[in-house]
Amino acid sequence: MFQRSRLALAAGAAGIATVLFGSLAAAAPAPGAPGAGDPYYPNAGNGGYDVSHYNIRLTYNPATDLLSGTTTISAKTTQELSSFDLDFLLPIKSIRVNNLPAQTRTAAVGEVVVTPPRPLANGADLTVVVQYEGTPSTVKDATGFTAWKKTPTTTLAVDEPDIAPWWFPSSNHPTDKATFDVSVAVPNGTEVISNGTFAGTTPQINGWTRWNWRSLKPQATYLTYIVIGQFEIRTQPAPNGQPIVTAYGEDLGDNAESARASIERTGEIIEFESSVFGDYPFEAQGGVASTGLNFALENQTRPVYSDRFFRRGANTSVISHELAHQWFGDSVSVQTWRNIWLNEGFATYAQYLWSEHENEGTAAEVAQYWYDFYPANDPFWQFVVAEPGSGNEFNGAVYDRGGITLQALRTKIGDDAFFTLLKTWTAQHRYGNATIEQFIALAEKISGKPLFDFFQTWLFTKGKPAEGPNGPAPAGLSAKAAHAKPKSIDQIQYTHEILAQQH
Incomplete structure (x- = not known):
C-alpha cells in the first residue's frame, strides 16, 4: 500500500509537471525570441508567450527615488520554451516561474533571459513573479537614455516608445497588450495617478498610503504610466x-x-x-x-x-x-513602429476637425494652410512619412504632412466614404494592431477607388504633391480664403512644436 501510494504520487506529480512545464519527451523546446519582430527596435517585446495581465505592486519613496516591489505577469506560451525574455532595466532580486525559482541572465541592456527549472509546453499557462528594487533615474538604456523623469516635486514614468523597462518587467511592444492592476504605496500627502478606473486608497503603516488603479481593456506597455507628486x-x-x-x-x-x-x-x-x-x-x-x-x-x-x-x-x-x-494608437495600435502615421497623422487631423467644430477654421482651411506654409524646396517635403526610420517617428512631417494627407484623402473619396472609413477602421481593429497597407486596402474597398498612386504620392514619396489637399482648386473656398490663416493655427502650431520635442 505504501509503495503503491508512492508510485501514485510520483505519477500525479509527473502529470502536474507535464501540465505546467510540458513533457521532456516532446519536440525539443527552444528559447523564445528576444524581440517581437519590429525592424526599428529588434529587442522590443518578446517571442514565445503572450501576456494577458500585469499586476504591478510597488513601494516608492520620492525623497530617494527608490522603487521596490513585485510584478506578477499572467501569460500563455505560444511555443515550447526552454527560456524566454523580459524587457527590464532595474536590478532583479528574484524570479519565479509557475511558483518555482528560475535562473536569469542579462543578454543585452534591458534584455533579461529567464530559464525556468523545466521546459514549458506550448499553450501552457504561465505565471512569472518578479521581485525587484532600484533607483530608476540612474538607469539608462542601450543608447544612454533615461526615460524616468524626476524633479524635486514630481516623478513621471511617461514616455514613448519606451517607459515600462524603468518600472516594471514586460513584453514591451504594442503587439502584446494586456490588462493592468497598478498599486503604488507612497508617503502620506503624495498622490499617484495611473490608467483606467480608480480602485481606492488603502492606508499603510508608518504614514504611507497605497493608491490602486485598474485598466480593464487591452493596453500597450508604453501607454501604461504613473505620475507621483x-x-x-x-x-x-x-x-x-x-x-x-x-x-x-x-x-x-x-x-x-x-x-x-x-x-x-x-x-x-x-x-x-x-x-x-x-x-x-x-x-x-x-x-x-x-x-x-x-x-x-x-x-x-x-x-x-x-x-x-x-x-x-x-x-x-x-x-x-x-x-x-x-482610438488611433491606443485602441488601434501600430503593428510595427514604422506605421506611426496611423497614430500621429490621425491625431493631427482630429485637431483640424476640432478647429472646425469650434468655428476656428475648417479642416480644409487648416490643411490648405499647412500645404501652402511649406515651399516645395523645404526639407519638410523630403521626409517619407511611411518610412520614418528608427528614432524619427516624431518628425514634424509625420504630424503635419500626415494630417494634410487625410484631408487630401477626404477630398478624393468624399465625405461619406471618408467618415465611414474612419469608423470602420476603428471598429475592425479595436484593441488590436494594424498597418498602413491595411488602411489603404480598406480605403479602396469602402471608396471603390484605386488609391495606390494617391498614397504613394502622399506617404511613400519625397517631394511636395502637385495637387493640394483640396484638389486642383480648393473645394468650396475662394483663392483668398484658401491662403488665409485659420484662427486655430497658432494653437495647432504651438502644440506641434512641443509635441515634436519629445525625442
Whole structure:
C-alpha cells in the first residue's frame, strides 16, 4: 500500500509537471525570441508567450527615488520554451516561474533571459513573479537614455516608445497588450495617478498610503504610466456616464487655470470625437497636467500634458490630439513602429476637425494652410512619412504632412466614404494592431477607388504633391480664403512644436 501510494504520487506529480512545464519527451523546446519582430527596435517585446495581465505592486519613496516591489505577469506560451525574455532595466532580486525559482541572465541592456527549472509546453499557462528594487533615474538604456523623469516635486514614468523597462518587467511592444492592476504605496500627502478606473486608497503603516488603479481593456506597455507628486485630483461623470479623473500638479503656477480650462473639457471633446470616430473604446476618461516633461502623451484613458502647452492660455487643440489617440494608437495600435502615421497623422487631423467644430477654421482651411506654409524646396517635403526610420517617428512631417494627407484623402473619396472609413477602421481593429497597407486596402474597398498612386504620392514619396489637399482648386473656398490663416493655427502650431520635442 505504501509503495503503491508512492508510485501514485510520483505519477500525479509527473502529470502536474507535464501540465505546467510540458513533457521532456516532446519536440525539443527552444528559447523564445528576444524581440517581437519590429525592424526599428529588434529587442522590443518578446517571442514565445503572450501576456494577458500585469499586476504591478510597488513601494516608492520620492525623497530617494527608490522603487521596490513585485510584478506578477499572467501569460500563455505560444511555443515550447526552454527560456524566454523580459524587457527590464532595474536590478532583479528574484524570479519565479509557475511558483518555482528560475535562473536569469542579462543578454543585452534591458534584455533579461529567464530559464525556468523545466521546459514549458506550448499553450501552457504561465505565471512569472518578479521581485525587484532600484533607483530608476540612474538607469539608462542601450543608447544612454533615461526615460524616468524626476524633479524635486514630481516623478513621471511617461514616455514613448519606451517607459515600462524603468518600472516594471514586460513584453514591451504594442503587439502584446494586456490588462493592468497598478498599486503604488507612497508617503502620506503624495498622490499617484495611473490608467483606467480608480480602485481606492488603502492606508499603510508608518504614514504611507497605497493608491490602486485598474485598466480593464487591452493596453500597450508604453501607454501604461504613473505620475507621483502633489496633485489636485478632480472626479466627475462624463456625458456617457464614465468616470472622468483629472489631476493638476500643485506646482503649475500661472499655467494652472489655463490647464484646467483645457483638460476639464475632456468629456466634451471625447463626445465630439466619438461622433466622428465611433464609440469611445475604454472604460474611463481624464487627463493630467504636470511639470517635469516637455511633451504630451496619450496614455490610455488619461493622457499626460506638459504645463508648457498652457503657457499661452487654454489649449483644447492638444487635448483633441491626445484624446484622438485613444482610438488611433491606443485602441488601434501600430503593428510595427514604422506605421506611426496611423497614430500621429490621425491625431493631427482630429485637431483640424476640432478647429472646425469650434468655428476656428475648417479642416480644409487648416490643411490648405499647412500645404501652402511649406515651399516645395523645404526639407519638410523630403521626409517619407511611411518610412520614418528608427528614432524619427516624431518628425514634424509625420504630424503635419500626415494630417494634410487625410484631408487630401477626404477630398478624393468624399465625405461619406471618408467618415465611414474612419469608423470602420476603428471598429475592425479595436484593441488590436494594424498597418498602413491595411488602411489603404480598406480605403479602396469602402471608396471603390484605386488609391495606390494617391498614397504613394502622399506617404511613400519625397517631394511636395502637385495637387493640394483640396484638389486642383480648393473645394468650396475662394483663392483668398484658401491662403488665409485659420484662427486655430497658432494653437495647432504651438502644440506641434512641443509635441515634436519629445525625442
